[in-house]
Amino acid sequence: MTAEREVRFLEVRNARKSFASGNRQIEVLKGIELTVDSGKLTMLRGRSGSGKTTLLNLMGGLDRPTAGEVWFRNRPLHQWGDKQLTVVRRREIGFIFQSFALLPLLTAWENVQLSLRMAGIPRTDWQARTEKCLDLVGLTKRMFHRPLELSGGEQQRVAIAKAIAHRPLLLLADEPTAELDSRMAAHIISVFKDVVEAEGIAICMTTHDTALWGAADVVYQMVDGRIVPA
Numbered sequence: 001m002t003a004e005r006e007v008r009f010l011e012v013r014n015a016r017k018s019f020a021s022g023n024r025q026i027e028v029l030k031g032i033e034l035t036v037d038s039g040k041l042t043m044l045r046g047r048s049g050s051g052k053t054t055l056l057n058l059m060g061g062l063d064r065p066t067a068g069e070v071w072f073r074n075r076p077l078h079q080w081g082d083k084q085l086t087v088v089r090r091r092e093i094g095f096i097f098q099s100f101a102l103l104p105l106l107t108a109w110e111n112v113q114l115s116l117r118m119a120g121i122p123r124t125d126w127q128a129r130t131e132k133c134l135d136l137v138g139l140t141k142r143m144f145h146r147p148l149e150l151s152g153g154e155q156q157r158v159a160i161a162k163a164i165a166h167r168p169l170l171l172l173a174d175e176p177t178a179e180l181d182s183r184m185a186a187h188i189i190s191v192f193k194d195v196v197e198a199e200g201i202a203i204c205m206t207t208h209d210t211a212l213w214g215a216a217d218v219v220y221q222m223v224d225g226r227i228v229p230a
């Protein structure tokens, strides 16, 4: 009898990723083992070039490993084609990148609403969900401002509201605090903790900001394409 495998929310198993550089292959991920759970804030720390973004891309189905496995809710993303990955990304995953990715001519409200429209959420749900998400990130009073009328931290909070609006189960954030001062960065992390608690989702973010690690439920440290004890 074979033992049943415990199913985790997101599992990366012995993942490798190489890129071609001229006629050489550069191995950027060298056998990554990692799990991410719902209701937890997970941080990936490591120097620039250690492979954090490459790993995040595998976890979010933006790219596939050269070898190894990525299981998301017990489904093998490493075996999936582009169409299936696009569907899972659109429905179940939210992304936040370093640059805020807000549309400059739209208000905070309109930016969040746009992501509901893109995700195919029924129009009748837009108002309540937009209000809820902007409230969760503490921007109720500024929801009719355009990005340029908001501070960097406020813009990033709009980006969070936008990324969680369609109720993803997993939120991936690549250096979400890199362009913010330490006070704003701490605020963004407290918003992440509120989102984890209020929505019960999993958040995995990369950061090299030492001051933030203490707020994580789980920290993985990356060195040169490998996970080492944090």
Ligand SMILES: Nc1ncnc2c1ncn2[C@@H]1O[C@H](COP(=O)(O)OP(=O)(O)OP(=O)(O)O)[C@@H](O)[C@H]1O
Binding pocket: 019, 020, 021, 026, 028, 046, 047, 048, 049, 050, 051, 052, 053, 054, 055
């Ligand atoms: N598409 C690609 N083609 C070739 N090399 C790549 C590609 N993507 C990433 N790399 C290389 O892989 C290494 C790791 O990059 P990655 O962006 O994952 O690191 P990182 O830890 O996120 O760094 P940073 O903190 O600077 O964003 C780098 O040396 C980078 O040049």
